[in-house]
Amino acid sequence: MTTYKKAGVLGATGSVGQRFILLLANHPQFKLHAIGASKRSAGKKYIDACTWKQTDLMPSNVEDLIVSECTYDSFKDCDVVFSGLDADVAGDVEKSFVDNGLVVISNAKNYRRDENVPLIVPIANSEHLQMIENRLKNNPDTKGYQICISNCSTAGLVAPLKPLVDKFGPLQFVSTTTLQAISGAGFSPGVSGIDVLDNIVPYISGEEDKIEWEAKKILGSLNNDATQFILDDELKVSAQCNRVAVSDGHTECVSFKFKNQPAPSLDEIKTCLRDYICEAKLLNCHSAPEHAIHVLEQLDRPQPRLDRNRDSGYGVSVGRIRPDPIFDYKMVILSHNTIIGAAGSGVLIAELLLAKNLI
Amino acid sequence: MTTYKKAGVLGATGSVGQRFILLLANHPQFKLHAIGASKRSAGKKYIDACTWKQTDLMPSNVEDLIVSECTYDSFKDCDVVFSGLDADVAGDVEKSFVDNGLVVISNAKNYRRDENVPLIVPIANSEHLQMIENRLKNNPDTKGYQICISNCSTAGLVAPLKPLVDKFGPLQFVSTTTLQAISGAGFSPGVSGIDVLDNIVPYISGEEDKIEWEAKKILGSLNNDATQFILDDELKVSAQCNRVAVSDGHTECVSFKFKNQPAPSLDEIKTCLRDYICEAKLLNCHSAPEHAIHVLEQLDRPQPRLDRNRDSGYGVSVGRIRPDPIFDYKMVILSHNTIIGAAGSGVLIAELLLAKNLI
């Protein structure tokens, strides 16, 4: 007989929250216990409070759930709380939850740079969860903690770079130009139609800075007693971000150079990525991708419409790996921004926590 | 009283050819004298031979022009011949025209790397036409010669880089990721709808190699007696090319580093680009842009839909110029691929030739 863990979702009516709901509604290990939204929605049935915009229909078993306010009282029995709150409210709410002993996995940017908070792409740097493991072991009275999901375009970028760093040593340069899907901007109103019809918007507020900073934490390391993150400050990352007319799936054109020269061969790079199995898969996590990285050999792939759903959106596709005239190699990465780049990663992180007995 | 120069257009029914027709139909200096297409179209009126796909209506004065085959006899009286032929037929036809004494300005790739053929972006490196000037002066019997228009994405890239090189010395690195419009692929059938709806195609056959090579010729120089092009072989260019759902206008995210360090300041860069006046403008060429380079200060510009038509598509827009963590600077360039990147450049080159008494 299965015992479900009780899950809460903050910001349940928003675009990230809807994805959490979709992924949790029929999850074999978690059961939706509390869903929170703004005061305006509180007290309503989910189906009435929510303008559902997903291509999958709203799961029938969540339609009648009653939305509560995002207060500790409503979530106090949750084993884990997923937060899809906007940054302007996430800070205070999440802090009070953690202070009160809850486990919060957040998609908001507020605590990503906090030195006590792991910033996790679950198919890439799940070993950073060791900080939590040690903290709980060393402080038996501590119960609450926070984990942050990385920015969506950071997730796609580091997914194939992390196994390369683990195998071939640190990178010196990473240059990425992103072509990002509109679902990343939510939908009330999100990106305006006139901005993406026959158009490109070569700017996403704050995005380039997020990539350039977060990559250093995720590709960095933990100190020996797992109490501190060591940012890879020698790594230089340059990002240029664009919004394009794609519904789901961020494409990134990436060039990179290793610190140790000579760099590994093209074959070594491909073999490393092809053979990579993420820890979540080794631990048999429910949502873990069979292949965290799909190495595509067709000349014109990956493409969002054709490749974004590999391994249910938990697999990242990499194509056109080839030598770069300036750096060592260049390649095209495609990742599903709302799965591995947001809510999906949150759920996979929770599955990892469960597998590691941290919830 | 104006005396018109007689103009011919090869490949007149194709997408590039239609643009030549549009630009020449009411040109104050050129008059359409001969238009050529495949055997299948020869003998027909232009309006019957052509599936017109331009957003401007077909000029009424070309509707009844009779299409001829692309043979020398039909074009022998032309002062200048514009070629929109596909690469698979351009080679022989253009060579025979030049050998017979005609001036050919071609959009095809066939002779771009020929050491006797100037590769011209008319708002950037018109001084390379000096090779022709000297050749004609030194060989009074020579009449025919060939000039190549650069690849469309190369044109946009070098337009702002050339004035910078002229002022601050050679570049060491140029890294560009392009987001290219579908009009660049023609329209019979061109890019398939299913490939650009909710999608990106991260590959354009041959395009990256063209950019990486052509930039070295255009940003290079002529030797002292103007008989030989000196490629900038120390410049390293890396390109990644994508096809996106935009009708007209190539966007490029570019990073670059100067050879001479310290690099010029951000202000010096902007001032150089703002103050740049191209030779075609100084010579009062009809189509020359008031501003070859438009420096935009808004955070989210340039955008194809809003900026591609600056200076009738002959002006290139540059925005978001800012320091780059790896190179010196990064920026976003937008150029109209069928104007400054193809037919429009051909016409402006012809205007330059006329201003320089080379036709």
Add this chain to the structure above:
Amino acid sequence: MTTYKKAGVLGATGSVGQRFILLLANHPQFKLHAIGASKRSAGKKYIDACTWKQTDLMPSNVEDLIVSECTYDSFKDCDVVFSGLDADVAGDVEKSFVDNGLVVISNAKNYRRDENVPLIVPIANSEHLQMIENRLKNNPDTKGYQICISNCSTAGLVAPLKPLVDKFGPLQFVSTTTLQAISGAGFSPGVSGIDVLDNIVPYISGEEDKIEWEAKKILGSLNNDATQFILDDELKVSAQCNRVAVSDGHTECVSFKFKNQPAPSLDEIKTCLRDYICEAKLLNCHSAPEHAIHVLEQLDRPQPRLDRNRDSGYGVSVGRIRPDPIFDYKMVILSHNTIIGAAGSGVLIAELLLAKNLI
């Protein structure tokens, strides 16, 4: 020496207002005298108050105009005031302007059904302005009056139907399904990108009712002394409205049946539309289209991208006129929703008023 009429624009920073600004900035008969917007924008330069979203650049001579509030005092010297105000504020502002003696041409819906207000598509029913002509003649002290521009999809629909009604008598049935451009919804935020990417929204709030009612007024008539509009209440109109991924240009698939049978022949229909010259053209109004109706014979036309700009957007295209198995005929109409369907019509109406000495 030209004497300009002083023009005011209400709601000048909105999408309709921006179009008014574009059309008036270099108009040979009108000069921008006052531009009004919300309290938040008042006192600022237009370039600072406005998020410009037009594909044509902001005219340089309006950049420094100071935005005022929409109060009578700021507009009292205007010969004509164009209103791009939203319906929730248009009612009171416009009424106070008219009561104070100003001439207001409004794009808002508020007074369209007022029995004292002409509802005008200037290429179709300009004779309805006779009500104003008579009123001013009979009431020499009256100065202010109101004219309404029709709804955008109504304009395209009635443009070709009005000449047919004038020639062949009233219609019994008109059935239309619209495919409407997103520019019709404004842009702050307007239609959300996710709603029109790989999608159709088969609903536009209030639109079907507007078409079904307004057509009866515009295709109706004036009584003998031009004091009252006689709605064509025997005409039955059915509309179904869709929002599609088109920037500008409303497409309508229309079927119609005449009251008088047998109906005119296909040739008679086409000839009537081809020969139609609108009154504005006969009066040599500056913006009047050479052809108010363009009858296209190509099988697959009209198309928004190719045909929306005919006669600078003042010409309506009609194609695929053919017998209908249920009604008499069916056809496809394309009209530029922001020109003939909104601000453009406002300007042409003002030109008509000037030609008729009503301002």
Add this chain to the structure above:
Amino acid sequence: MTTYKKAGVLGATGSVGQRFILLLANHPQFKLHAIGASKRSAGKKYIDACTWKQTDLMPSNVEDLIVSECTYDSFKDCDVVFSGLDADVAGDVEKSFVDNGLVVISNAKNYRRDENVPLIVPIANSEHLQMIENRLKNNPDTKGYQICISNCSTAGLVAPLKPLVDKFGPLQFVSTTTLQAISGAGFSPGVSGIDVLDNIVPYISGEEDKIEWEAKKILGSLNNDATQFILDDELKVSAQCNRVAVSDGHTECVSFKFKNQPAPSLDEIKTCLRDYICEAKLLNCHSAPEHAIHVLEQLDRPQPRLDRNRDSGYGVSVGRIRPDPIFDYKMVILSHNTIIGAAGSGVLIAELLLAKNLI
């Protein structure tokens, strides 16, 4: 232990053929036995012969199937053959297959109007298969027969109309305007990108005639001994067809009027559609939709992106049912053109044949 029926697919590398492959690769009742394509592809592995363009990945168990030519010999052991052939070759191939005793279910238009061939939308008029049932019973030696899948936009149209006709009697008028997805045009090259970007094409060759004719056969009946189809010649259907920028899912704006007046009430219409269960569901066919018709009450639905996958594309969505000023009612229908409008219907027809012991 399951015994699989042997299935063949003609035109297996084309867009319809790929869909057949997807639906059959892991079907519980059918096993892919032979796949045919052009001479050029014959002898190759499917993965090498095919440019796969589906959003679902190619099933691994079909990758190595060897493509044969479309000759009887290669398919003679098949229990049922699905044809995705183009009309220009389908006629002869399918006839020879049937003459040789094979059962052919075809998506091609060639035999749809043949009086001996049922034209089937399996969620609507499966009772028309009785003609085959009787024929086989009365002619024990006959083995081969042909069944045609209807045109894609016809399928969506008749799906909700058929239950209404069955309950409330024949229709007098049906007027439909379609907004059709590009996948309906295949993809080599299919619809050109430039034709659907910021555009509508208001014409699809042959489509309107197909709808207007096929509806009369499908909404018609069989004579008493099931040997002859009785077309509903009193029904008048008018169609206007448009191609729009949607990948999958045909939207239709439909008005209709019953022959018997007074017409049923709005409630009766909705109840009839909501309660309708198709015969395939009653027979427990594997792919049969839980709800053949989904009646949506939200104001702005159905929408292609949100509703096309209901019941895996076998369910048709109907929204905005409301009175029509001219006819009885108007409504919006959405159907998945490659599932219920093409290959999916073929597979469901085969499941019906199996349930009825006809293969």
